[in-house]
Amino acid sequence: MEMNTEVVDVRKAVVDIISDIALDEDLSEINDGASLRDQLDLDSMDFLDIVMELKKRYKVEVPSEDYPQLATLESCVRYLSPKFCQ
């Protein structure tokens, strides 16, 4: 099956942001379906930074009521992909 390039790009965008915040974390073996918070040392301040970086880099806005959508990489891709296309 061919991967959807658009989905891959959104994933990469999020992973790049996280790796710029948590410089000491190894993101190569991250489980896309599992909670980011459980796998990485990320707290609410860091999630706010992810949101601010999304706005800064891609002009993508995430209102605070949608923060739970960023819980896993999978849910990030699902939630953010339509916003990246706009």
Added chain:
Amino acid sequence: MTTKYDVLIIGAGMSGMAAGIRLAMFGKTVCIAEMHSLPGGLNSFYQRGSRKFDVGLHALTNFVKKGTKGHPLSKILKQLRIRYDSLQLKEQKSSKVQFRDLEINFSNDIELLISQVAKNFPEEVDGFLELIKNINIHKDLLPSKDFKSARQFVGQYIKNKMLEDMIFYPILFYGSSTEHDLDVNSFIILFQSVYLEGFSRPMGGVRTIIDILLDKFNALGGELRYRHKVEKIVTKNSKVQGALLNNGEMIEADYVISSIGYPETMSLVESQQVTTPAVGRISPIETIFIFDKKPAQCDIDSTIIYYSNQDRYNYQKPTTAIDETSTSICLPNNFSDCEYDEGVIRLTSLANFDLWDSFKSTEYKAQKQKVVEHSLETLKAVMPSLNGELKFQDVFTPKTIKRFTGHMAGAVYGSPDKLPDGLTGIENLLLCGTDQGLIGIVGTLLSGITISNMHILTRDWKG
């Protein structure tokens, strides 16, 4: 002449630089005005010949090993985008609190302290374990606005007053702006950072951290002006407009963040309705010695020794020029790795600012010489095996501290009146640093970060 920025930060100490980095990272135009020609503020450095010295805290508390999750150190590294390894943290070997001949050793492994309590105060060890358990419950605690006594809290678990004082000594000494006792939240934060996390020193001293912060701030396009003292914080209808500098320049800014202390900040505000926070009473005096032998060559392995020549510890402004009953002695060579090729010893005691401020030049010099002699006697008493040749000595007094940090009365831990939320009562004039109430190098960095996040970055975000 007028210049306009989004944010003006007063003071290029660690909290001010941390705030500047966060704001510049998210697109704010930022100017830091620093009255001196050097950055660092309360935690700074100086050089004599080829010798480099740290001033300020003896250690970077809050040490955790790389990869340890959910601690203040990892928080600040992520928020400032700093790699753990770039700090080059070197752990303490072990430290001790020594009252006369009785000593309690501790290290970055809490088990050592527990076993030392069990050995020296067997009837207290259960209470001590219970105390640790009740401290461990708390995470991400902030200093509280209303003072609750830490002595009362600890008294529920520890009955022996000497042990209580021994536990309180390093904690009071590394951050209490109040005498004898401190707020219970601050106590818990400090207990965690000193005993449960631990001590370290960046290779190269505090300058290593300051250089990282400067590089970050510059790379993000921030502007840092040395030798620019703020003469006046300008307000209009209780809202900050900017500040007037000593060169006559007016800097306009949407926000002003001051890191120079609460009473120091309010004294710059021209308004009849500003509060007048109390000036702190805690100021130290420090002697620095250099010997041609390192302490380890004389069988001295402790990193920091908290010494009292009595059975109790009095954390208060002495009535004499220097408190002759207690001294804390830092041996930087006894962190696990250190660049010093000579033996460096820092002896720090509480001192009386008013007396030092009143001494005229001949008297001042004579008093400093007396402090050197007292420090040498203390060394003889505490580490009799030390036998190197003295190569260099220097003393800095509460007056020196006032001159270089701008803190009234040389009060290194600032005012007893803290502003945990950083709000001064004047719109968009925010306070960060020592007088926000977070403590230690990691604490002060966190202060600059949280004040910027809470009041500027997230406010923007919410529109």
